[in-house]
Amino acid sequence: MTVRLKGEVALVTGGCAGLGRAIVDRFVSEGAYVAVLDRSPDGLAALKEAHGDAVAVIEGDVRFPDSHREAAAKSVERFGKLDCLIANAGVWDYSTALVDIPDDRIEEAFDEMFSINVKGYVLAAKACLSALYDSKGRMIFTVSNAGFYPAGGGALYTGAKHAIVGIVKQLAYELGPHIRVNGIAPGGLGGTDLRGLKSLDLQDTSISTVPLADMLAGVLPTGRMATATESTGAYVFFATRAETVPLTGSILNYDGGMGVRGFTEANRGSLLDEHFAPKETVGCVSHRRHTATGAPVDGESRTQKG
């Protein structure tokens, strides 16, 4: 197999679970060395067990500058350089509406959200500046569909992810031509453990308990939610050197097409089915639902009737 990141060194925040863990696994399989900053001691031990000397682990909290300084220093100390920062650790507000946040918790909830999801990225970038200047490296920030549209979170999460969009653009400008800065905005993902805000008593709630796949099947032009593992390809691409010469200040909408979904149905793929599907598959209800649209399809009821 051709590896695309041979000898590259990445630092991933929140690399113990979900998307971060999938990125670490993928980067190692692509020949990279990866340092991981995370607050989960068990998750870090599991990473060491899975990848041995290909990973360096740093236990810390992304809210604190010292954790990032230690992570950046350890990346260079262990692997000789740092090519790519992936700022990714985050929490969710479980779409809690502003009106439902108790008055005596709003400040704490805001501070917790912004200190992890925004300050955690800025501090990571700050701590890695000198190493990335030396390597002419890159930064990749995990955004979210909530960086572009409402209803992917509450005002706190949506506000924090919109802030990341601005920070990517500003840093791409400030750090060019030495360091490239880009973002990737996934939609809802399978196989993650995204937790909620402690200040809203949601720290033990996992997104894996939310029926996201069912919710998204009917509204995504792609017809289904992607898994975290299926969403790592863009991170590899954004981390490569040869393929990203013109790339900085970009944010990839990597969310199943949320921005292009229709009003009455998520996509018009049923038309293609009607024109091109082999006759024997027309009438296969599950096929039609998944390949075309989760919304009721004209042809579906027609073929069901006979």
Ligand SMILES: NC(=O)c1ccc[n+]([C@@H]2O[C@H](COP(=O)([O-])OP(=O)(O)OC[C@H]3O[C@@H](n4cnc5c(N)ncnc54)[C@H](O)[C@@H]3O)[C@@H](O)[C@H]2O)c1
């Ligand atoms: N899961 C989704 O559906 C989804 C969709 C769009 C965007 N995202 C974004 O993807 C990123 C990763 O989310 P995920 O779903 O993989 O979550 P996850 O909970 O599965 O993984 C997050 C990791 O970050 C770590 N972490 C959390 N807070 C930390 C802190 N303060 N300090 C250090 N480590 C911390 C956790 O221990 C965990 O290992 C987040 O930025 C999230 O907003 C997730």
